[in-house]
Amino acid sequence: MLQLTLCGAFQATRGSQELAELRTNRLRAIIGYLALESGRAHERSHLASLFWPDSPEDQAMGALRQSLHRIGRILGGDDASGATPLLISRTTVQLDPRQINVDVLEIERRLHLCDAHQHRSIAGCSACAVRLHDAVTLYRGELLAGTYHDGSDLFEAWLRERRERLARQVCDALRALATHRLRRRAYAEAARSARAWLQLEPWQECAHRLLIEALARDGQRSAALRQIDRCHKVLHDELGATPEEATVTLAAHVRRGTLVSADALPLPAAREDAVVGRAADIAWLHSQLANPAHRWITIVGPGGVGKTALVQHIAGHMASSFAEGVRFVALDDVADLADAAFAIGRALGQQFSGDDVPADALPGAIAHRDVLLVLDGVDRLAPYAAWFARLIEAQTGPTLILTSRRRFGSRAELVLMLGGLATPAPDAPPEASCDAVELFLARAMALQPMRDWHAERAAIQRICRAVDGSPLGIGLAVSQARAVHCQDLADVIERRLQLLGGTEQALPERHHRLLAVFDEIWQGMAPPQRAVLQALSLFSGEFSWPAATVLAAEVLGEPDVEAAVLRTLTELADQALVYTQPNQRYRMHALLRQSVAAMLEADVERANWLRAAHQRWFLGMLDAVRLGVVNRRARRYAATLADAFADIRSAWEWAVAVGDGVALDHAASPLVVMASCIGRYRDGASMMHAAATALMARAGDDQPARRRCMRLLLGAAELYRAGGALSQMSESVVLARALAAPDDSSDVLLPLLVAEGTVAYALGQRAEAVQLLTAAHARCDASTDPAIVAQVEHQLGITLMFLGDLEASGHCMAAALAWYRQRDDTISVLQCLTVLAQLPARRGDLRAALPLLEDVLVVARELDDPRSLAVSLVNVGSARAVLGFDDLTTVHQLEESLAIVQQLGDQVSLTGVLHAAAYGFIHLGRYPIAEHLLVRALRVVDSQRTTPVLLELLEGVGVFGAHTARHHQAAVLLALVVAHPTTTEFVRQRAARVLHALQVPAADDDIAAAAEAGARLDPLEARRRLLIDGGPRLAAW
Template sequence: MSNLALYLLGAPRIELDGTVVVIGRRKAVALAAYLAVTGERHSRTALARLFWPESDPPHALAALRLALLTLKEAIGEEWLEIERTSLALCRTPDYWSDVTHFRHLLIGCEAHTHSPDSVCPNCLALLTNAVLIYRDDFMAGFTLRDSSAFDDWQSFQCQDLQRRLDYALEKLSLGYGARGELHHAVPFAQRWLNRDPLNESAHRLLMRLYTWNKQREAALRQYQRCREALEQELGRFPEEETDQLYHAIIEDRLPPLDGLSSSFSFRPLLSHNLPSQSTPFLGRERELAKLLALLRDPACRLLTLVGVGGAGKTRLALQAAADVAIQDAEAFVDGIRFVSLASLTSPDLLGSAIARSLGPSFHGQVDVEAQILDYLEDRRMLLVLDNFEHLLSSPISSSRLERGAKAAGLIARILGSAPQVKMMVTSREPLDLQGEWLFEVTGLKCPPADRTEALEQYDAIRLFLQSARRVQPDFRVLEDEAPFVVRICRFLDGLPLGIELAAAWLQMFTCQEIAQRIEQGLCFLDTSLRDVPERHRSLRAVFDHSWDLLSDEEKDVCRCLSVFRGGFRGEAAAEQVAGASLPTLLSLIRKSFLHLDPDGRYAMPEVLRRYVEGKLDQHPQQKALARERHCEYYAEFLHQRHGDIEGRNQRQALEEIRKELENVRVGWEWAVKQVNMEAIDKAIGSLCHLYEMHGWFQEGEELLTRAWEALSESMQAMNDPPTRDLLILARVIDWRGWLCYLLSRFEQARDLLETSYAMFCRLDEQEARALSLKNLGNVTTSLGEYAAARKLFQKSVSISKRADDQVGIGWGFDGLGYIAEAMGEYARARRLYQRCLGIWKELGNPEGITWSLMGLGSVAEASGEQNEAKDLFDDCMAHCTKSDNQQGIGWCLDGLSRLAEGSGNYEEAKRLAGRGLAIFQEIGDRSGIAIGFRNLGFASLALGDYREARDAFQRAIDMAQDVKAIPVLVDTLVGVADLLAAEGEAEQAVELLAFLLRHPATTARYKKRAQRLHTALSSRLSPQAFRPAEARGEARTLESFTPIP
């Protein structure tokens, strides 16, 4: 199961496996927050009333279903316990919420048995962690304008959490003050006061703390601030107690600090030898919390932190131990001892190293191990052993098995004879002892590749900034540098060592230059700092050491595994590509070259993969063989999912391919480079469907262009290319033509599709011919040539019927339905779309169902059936969202925008048009972009914003002209005519309308609108003005109406 984290103290943020989840609907965010904070199961009816109080029950429940669908798509269905009448958030060990954690920390403090007027070291630790978690007030900046009940609930939660924070800050101020740690007490007291500048108790405490810290003037200034605030805000003077304290400070009569501490009970902190750190620890809150929970678990006595070199195992272990020293003093009353093993050359030296850390009471006349066992027998201690892999890899012993037995043997004997001793070990591989608990340490959390805002919420970015400011104190991430900082952290997989080494170069290079240099080679990441251990002065040195720990077989497999991108799923992939057995994979996991995700996916950190890939480059024959096997594996992987993509399992198949997209791209590129026709043939269908469904038109077209160039060049060198190769080339051309169509490059699309159609005819490929004709029909429709398009679709259906190709018949009917709709034949269009829907449902084809619902919704909207159209568009939107069909979502928003505008909801129409436009811009659908601007123009015109309407219409016209989308262009001009009429240019409007009413590409929907305006203007103008204007318009050309007069 994935890890879900809700951050609600501050602006709401939801993370899934460390990645921020973007949820487009505010009420879906509010629903997640409500379920998380209440921690209860709620009835659907109650939730619908809470979030949609102004809607009737059926519409409120429908809105709840849509919000729930949005939430499911964002965080995964497994995180929601959904029943027919109720729902709840699933709370497992993989779930975490800052609000819940904040409250639990305070409850833990309140549960202590000492007087509530006292604090103990554990209290201070719990309270400190609590106030650090409290970034800002509950859901700061978030409101629901139309749900007063939710706002009331949010306000209550906010006030409750604020009270708890004030309690914690007061306790911390008093507690640290009583201990004499004024440098800690003052900041907490200041934060307490800043929350309520009229709080005299906070003012008085600060006055005392300043005085005890020998800052008498600051104490007196604090009194003046208190007096001024009270006079300005409340019109009164300070309380008598405050005045008395002021005079006591002036007259040096303030009781000494021990007067405060007399009411507090403290126990000395645990003794330890943990090395001090020159830089502050940051981030990893969840990892620390899990580590502390494991150290508290009586069953966990040997806890090994495993991870690749440079992942921060040592630093995390030290921080966990330091937290234990404060929070769990009772568990380890005899202290914590840190044992560094980095310098040891033999497992025989382990006992001596432990003995040295325990103290000077050991002497040489008695066996050291016996002394250690005797010393620890009755003690309650935590031993932290750092860099244990050095003992597992010592070159002095004859074999790894012998080395491991020697190194781990003493650990096992200590645990056996000292039942109250625990050990926390850092190592690049496990110790392989019974009872060992493993804790994997990976890189710090990084932002998504395209994220450039709010970067400091990611631990990797925060570490980069902290490290950067050590060489440039005023360093901050400028807008143009943000992508390169993200690149650096992502390339380094969040490895703290790599990030610190990279940031150190800011004294010489920009962020862009650092990103480019580390991607060129790891040698760049070196440092000469004297306080950095030799083994950590270069990332390459860290990896070299880990590489030396591998056997020859492991190195051989590991080199081949470096051809995978973004990891791989299943042992079969590793076996086919790298000849890897399961034991070898497990060994590479143990040695931190691979890690296995909970969903069964193997992955190698990218920076480490680049290092291993460099090793593979030194073996050209092995590299070529691994790349070929990798290519063949993923070609077969795509081929096996082609049937599912057009059937009931489409969503699962596309999701499986999407997860392997990096591998699929690399495999395709190798197939094209080597002109591996069989691999290209297997891969092309599924791959192009993926690019089509997700709206990645530009990348897909570029990918196919490179394939077309390579295949064409290869076949030109042949006298008589095999039929199979010609067929594969035709498929490449056909798919390229279709993607050009989706990019609104209609003329180029028509040329390519005509070429592929001719090739399919020569090769007598009937189903492929029908598909090409259908594609040509779509292109011809977009160019406004409806009669020609209808013939192409009819011919496509005829061929498909002869071949009994139901998919071809379905797409042909879909095209004919659109032609009928465009020409105003709504009854016929509805019948055709319904026939399509029947075919798609029988085949279980989600994509076909989506477009049939879209067509039926559009027909209902054009026919004035508003409610039916809304239901159909909503149903279609749900299908598109479920399959991540970005183009489909854009077209749904187009229909919903037209529907809202037609029903007089102009603001909503404008909002929906803007959302659709944004999607079309993102996927590069230029015809869709023109439609988005057209819809914005109509909505702005209805709202009376003529300037914005003119701008939107002109942009729609420019884009439609550029791509030759004639129907979009002429339909937009209907809006221009309406604008001209509204601005008082009635005769110009009549000229334009006369032209549009006769133009064959004007769709029936907009022709009806033009006719209504034409009739209205005929009544407004005199016949002497109206008829000449009509005649002038009928004689003009389309180009003469652009730009807008």
């Protein structure tokens, strides 16, 4: 067999002997051409014109004949028979593909096998990863490196096309291989593949990203940061481009140390016996998930049939097929679409707030995420089938596996109907085997391996038939069979099944069968076990041992209640009544929890005791943040409460239902802090607003009760403001004003005046805002609460800064800063420092402001609050850009701020960062990215409906137009900003300066006319015109 190596230096060998006589370029070119085109015979005349294009035909044919003779002699010289792989006829020439082995063809063969293989993505396929590795290993350099034929343009064109095609194929293979290794956490190998790709295409941004991520995940943060800088330099030097958004986001995560591995979110462990009897179902699921066209699978079956166990098994085996692995979200307690969207978003790292409704925002936010979303227990969300379809409507994005008791009926949905395991026929012999019996035996022998379970097979068959092959029913029965003979257990279950069938007709038959088993377990439970189980039924989803202990203490009389609860939890887990989760928490099966909860409701007194204990525990969890300040400690603690939010809301609603205004008032301030820290502004605000509304109906003329309602409404207003929901904020403040009494103290009225001033300013009512905040300031001497005084100074200082009274603003902010530092309210300290740093900039001394802004950035990094860090970064980056610091540090700061703020749900911060970053990129001369950011900001501000913010954005668009020779449009927008009554003084002055600079002699008349038109234009109309095309660029008009 003749071995031809065409990648890199040409080499021809037969066995171990190199055919060194093939030294000339032309001979190597002829052999290379014939080898790569060996699938067909070639006309001699074609070869002659290809390799000797400038020679007369007879000379070219003679030269070809001599070359073929020499090649034939060399290639066939060692064969005793004289046979040669060169097949020659009077008119054609061909290399026999059966007698040659060509590295390039072998590469292409292996890549073709990958293309033909059925998989969701080549990067997630282990079988193809082996082929890819073999293919790229064979690529040792450029095709026919060093081989050329100056006299033939046709040959050179053919060779160039083949080189480019092969290089492209190898680069694609390296990309898939690096991605596969990254998903498999083989980071060193992934880095090698990415480097090999960069050797071929140093400008490929995706290759840089893969290398950066591999280095960072491998613990080589410094090397990853150097690679980020190298990427920036290559893009700038080679292409004159800035990094893509994906690169910006990745770089920000590397710098902040927040790059999370897919395996950092553990999946609930699947039972080893979950696959018993499910081989065909597993094979079907694997085949459907391997097809990228199938992105929604619903596993439908009754409760207890094993849907969750099956999907956990599949998720564990399919994780590497998706770029972001698997996210498992339990939704069996969720009926509200907003809660479902929030839970899914949280699993994916998304945050929401204010008018940014999770259900509306999530589909677009995750449209690019290659992740397997396992949504367990979505029965109550079936009416929202259209919304689930929106999650997968983009060509790329997440793949869904849902478990439900009913199908959704969407055309995009594939359905796997899951029934119970196969059970033996009533007349089957005891030795007959079936899936249900095998599962029973597997679990039973795991519990009591020395017992002769096979001797009881006939009774086991009866039990399996009684529970209709339900894995949950089998598990419950096994737990009971440990203490009784299976024959006796089968008799009891069948009797109870007959009883339930006559009294519980509203339940599905399969639930009758499960409840028959559970009823037997319940009857055999000791009173303490029953009491603990009833207490656990109040939890919304997962729960901890300490929480269970608090609730169980209400119904247990034992002195060492902690040990008793832990012992009982262990016993319940042994009986499959609760499940242990990977995060040291517990969970009950939804069907069993519903059954126990129904029993508890029959005992009203016990239910009330337990609900009161549930309320005390979960509202008491907020005490650690009761001081109402946001600092590093508060943020970390609030993050631990995120998983308990459903129970906190349930406890809050119970307090509302029983009218416990004192408890709600006590928990209100901590709830504001918690909701702010975890991004649940809308939920926290609606909880507080609803509580105030309910308590107002009972308050009457009771002034303490009315003041509690006022504080709840002002807390709701604060959360609405943070989330950008200014209309809801205004509504809450108006209701709070209606509760105020003429004789209320300054401590009661000051927060109300601050809230009213904040609303007025946000809505562009500047004179009213100053009046309200000044009135509040005048009352400060009568206040006994320095925290409220600090809030007044803070808000008044911000308002005065925007109105141009910089000296008075500085005094107010300094006073507030002193108090915030005393309370360790780090967020407020940062906000005050930011304003103080901006004062020199507003005086026109940006160079003096920069060191102050950089100090603020240091504090923000220490706090590790994403919102504050994003604002601090963009303030420093934009200031550096305006001052002419066109370097990687400036670009990195702007990019990192954008990457951070896009993960938040705070629309106010998002708008501000987008605008400030755009301003920075304008001064760096990077106009495409600036335009993109301005368009995004204009779209976001529509949801806020705040004229001052919109006017500031229009000023930014005007500055962009002035820098990009769109002078007419710039003049219209800047004149609008200058003329509008709600424009802040600082923005008005900045716009006026740019407008004045546009008055160049050649355009005087045009600019003047544009300015006149702009002064009459409505801001919302200007915004509509700028976005009229609906694309990523600003419309020209």
